[in-house]
Amino acid sequence: MEKMSSDLTFAEPGVRLSINLRERCRMHDLNEALDDLRAVIPYAHGGSVRKLSKIATLLLAKNHIIMQAKAIEELSVLVSQLKTRKSSGNSENLEKTVSTPSEGD
Amino acid sequence: MYHHSPFYPHHLQTGEQDLDMERENDMDQNSKNSTQKPVKREKRRYRCRKRSPATIERAKTVRRDKANARERRRMNSLNDALEHLRGILPALPDEPKMTKIETLRKAQEYIASLSFQLSGGSPDSSQCCETGSCGLCSASQSLQSTPFQSPCFPQPLQYPSSYSNPPSQMYYHHHHQSPSFPHH
Numbered sequence: 546m547e548k549m550s551s552d553l554t555f556a557e558p559g560v561r562l563s564i565n566l567r568e569r570c571r572m573h574d575l576n577e578a579l580d581d582l583r584a585v586i587p588y589a590h591g592g593s594v595r596k597l598s599k600i601a602t603l604l605l606a607k608n609h610i611i612m613q614a615k616a617i618e619e620l621s622v623l624v625s626q627l628k629t630r631k632s633s634g635n636s637e638n639l640e641k642t643v644s645t646p647s648e649g650d
Numbered sequence: 651m652y653h654h655s656p657f658y659p660h661h662l663q664t665g666e667q668d669l670d671m672e673r674e675n676d677m678d679q680n681s682k683n684s685t686q687k688p689v690k691r692e693k694r695r696y697r698c699r700k701r702s703p704a705t706i707e708r709a710k711t712v713r714r715d716k717a718n719a720r721e722r723r724r725m726n727s728l729n730d731a732l733e734h735l736r737g738i739l740p741a742l743p744d745e746p747k748m749t750k751i752e753t754l755r756k757a758q759e760y761i762a763s764l765s766f767q768l769s770g771g772s773p774d775s776s777q778c779c780e781t782g783s784c785g786l787c788s789a790s791q792s793l794q795s796t797p798f799q800s801p802c803f804p805q806p807l808q809y810p811s812s813y814s815n816p817p818s819q820m821y822y823h824h825h826h827q828s829p830s831f832p833h834h
Contacts, residue, residue: 571751578754585761600724603731606757610738613764620768 582606 583590583597586605597605701709736753739760748756 575751575754578751578758582754582758582761585758585765600728600731603728603735606761607731607734607738610735610757610761610764613761613768617764617767 579599579602583602586597586602586609588597588605732750732753735757736748739748739753739756741748741756
């Protein structure tokens, strides 16, 4: 278990220093994770100089996730629609492709 | 001139004769004002205001309190935003609440994996989107570069319920084993 900082800070000044160091490392890791989050958010670095602020990255991350989830859902709906349309009109399509040459892709 | 212009605050406009006196000693001005009729409102600037030490201390406390309140509000908004993010991320219900660093890391992984799915499963999809040159991602790139203008998706979708559908589950081949989208 960690020592209570209040009990031993006076007795061992080294404890205070190690606590400071640990806090500094913690903050550094936090900021690094925040930077990694910024890296996957669009608009975060389109050539602009200013980094996105903390609050902005959090809000944008939330919106981006929501948007991507909606997009995936919409796309899967489209895919299932295309699948049903393809299976229902399959015979017609085959005749068409055989009779007419396909246009340049 | 400057002091008579319509843009200069009206209550601070002075007559021609007072222009010279504005720069003079504060005491002179006060004595003159006290003997004269108070026709014009006082034109003292803030730096000439007399303040007792007690007033100064009170002002300092007021300023500190305001700053503390502002900082508290800022921290609250930051924590609220983090909480929203926590709610949106996939998490097991019996797990303890994610710590700050955990939510940040998980959010980054989740966004990366969603981008991966949207790019049709091509490798290094996140990097492709940054360079903007990958042909594979061109279809979904419009989605990723303009996250808030999506003309393709006008209808608001009930995404929490949709994620229990089988077709969506096959996308979760990644480390996200949670079958249901966040329950909030």
